[in-house]
Amino acid sequence: MSNKTALYAQHVAAGGKMVDFAGWEMPLHYGSQLNEHHQVRRDAGVFDVSHMTVVDITGSQAQDFLRYLLANDVARLKTRGKALYSCMLNTHGGVIDDLIVYFVAEDFYRMVVNAATREKDLNWIQQQSQSFEVSVSERDDLAMLAIQGPNARQKTQSLLPPGLSQAVADLAVFQATWEDAVAQSHGENPGWFIGRTGYTGEDGLEIMLPQAQAPAFWERLLAAEITPIGLGARDTLRLEAGMNLYGTDMTEATTPAQSGLSWTLMWNENRDFIGRDAILPEKERSEQVLVGLILQGKGIPRGHQSVLIGDPQQPSAHGEITSGTYSPTMKQGIALARIPAKHGAQVWVNIRNRNIPATVVKPPFVRHGKILHSS
């Protein structure tokens, strides 16, 4: 059984090459993945991300529950609308999923989790919530669009419902705004909810809106020359931006420290969170780290290829590419790789039995249209 978003007909009409993604029929590209990538880096594009799972956590203990459930600390969110990126860990410290949580009110938080992990996430959250005064509700009545690129906000503003245009113009980074009815009804009302967040390394918005209104809004965006972007470009954009993809760059078998995500952990004295004890030994340092690689020779690194440390003929240690691609902005191969913490400035990637030199860098590779590392 394959799911379709509220915008399926729009994708087909725009020439989308539809593929299965986590049980959803989604557009891989609309003609050229490379052109779509450049469009987002240079102007503005729109992604249908309605397949992602929106979960509302409401109730008097919403904050207490999320402080226990998540490895980052929602108590850091002091002003309404602020967003936080966090891992959700199992008791062994493995990553069940990564997510964004928005602070709507003391008794109302909204989370966005991955489509591919929907069922296990919802089960886990439900199970863990049993001893808290909270309710967990999946918002499958909402469509979600990501509008990304240097001109995304400015082009989108005038197309929004009255009242939200000005709020979006004033919106801070990693901050959300919404229609009054959303907060007043504790989320019962499926009104518009807009965050200045994204997965591309560019400025932009993520907009949740009632499904019935999504097709007309999509048409207005296209008329404003915000062009549709498929999942293919979404992956090259996020990798250039140094953002992890769940399922490849981190899984339940890896901890946040082994996935370049130590910065998302909050070690408050008095806060117990799921997985805390298991990852405590890695608080200071981890044996394995996630790094960025820029390939120095011709070729394109791909997931699961071997990384050689030291002399490639007699490597002192090995690592593995977790995701790799051709960077359309840098015009060379880039990757995220999990390698030993002791690695040196240059490593080798084994591509079809040839060892290609690669420079180790700290992600991101590209941000706000600029290449951050000279090769």
Place this chain on the structure above:
Amino acid sequence: MSNVPESLKYMKSHEWLRDEGDGTVTIGITEHAQELLGDLVYVDLPDNGDELEAGGECAVLESVKAASDVYSPVNGTITAVNETLVDAPETINESPYEAGWICRIQLSNTGQLDGLLDAAGYLQILEDEDH
């Protein structure tokens, strides 16, 4: 349906072959194959003089999405490779049957051409894949 020129021979794995009539053949990938791969960004070409076996790997094409092997339809020796692909791999997307050729091979056994698909046979394979 994708463009499949009558004058060429084909393999099930989406390579085409043109008989140059002088004991050499030119090979490339079909329009359907380049559509499947998407935007090509890197081509790993063979070297002049490389010996090939029918069904063996003769080049690797990388699109943004994935790497894909190109197989030689015949036994023979490489006599030319399309150097323009090194800096412009997208030529294969733009002109898979002409400017986007991959290499030329001196045949060691001309009889091998008879075993390849003609345009109708290849079209049948595309249709079967579709269903």
